[in-house]
Amino acid sequence: MAAAAKTISIREEVPSLDDRIADAFEASMSSGDLKALLDEVEQTNVDAQAQSKAAAARALDPKLRPADVAAARQQMQDADFRSKRMEAAAEQLKGLHSKAISREARQRAAEEYAAAKAERDQLVKDLVAYEEHAAAIVQLLDRLSRNTIRIQSANSGASAETWLYSAQMIARGADHEFGIQHDSLLPNLIDGVKLPNFRKNQARAHGYVWPPASY
DSSP: OOOOOOOOOOOOOOOOHHHHHHHHTTSOOOHHHHHHHHHHHHHHHHHHHHHHHHHHHHHTOTTSOHHHHHHHHHHHHHHHHHHHHHHHHHHHHHHHHHHHHHHHHHHHHHHHHHHHHHHHHHHHHHGGGHHHHHHHHHHHHHHHHHHHHHHHHHTTTOOTTTOOOOHHHHHTTOSSOBTTBOOTTSOOHHHHOOEEOSSOOTTSSSSEEESOTTO
């Protein structure tokens, strides 16, 4: 019977803090990653200072044997060096972090610029339809205006049963007749709508396609 194949798992070695600090100066890290690294470096500095202080206290303990004193003194020196190294790293990492923040801000600004320009370019194309839509609205409002006058004339002598309400009162579900009563929350379309000219037209008396100059 053949022996079962042996599975060998290889664990990826986690880079040391010193390696990750060195990597930060060779790679373009995000401001968030740099901030996390900076926090770790500053905490390591705090820990090293505490270790140095504790080792110094042990080294000065008169009860220790010379060999133990030497070991404590070495630990103190190692911790002091570690602290100074972390201080230097933190100072330079702060500069990298500031540069990363500026770089990311420029990138966001560039992306927003590109998005705004793309939206603007699409609006340039879409706005061409304004003239067509405005012309249709002007035609509708002109019909409404003429019919309103016609309805008013037709209502002369009409009874309550035969009274004709305006088209916009019925269509808009209003509880009042436009042109007779005023509601600031539901303005009269004929009086309230203003449609600017899409392009400058010297032949027009003013800058609007609605209301007409004669209105």
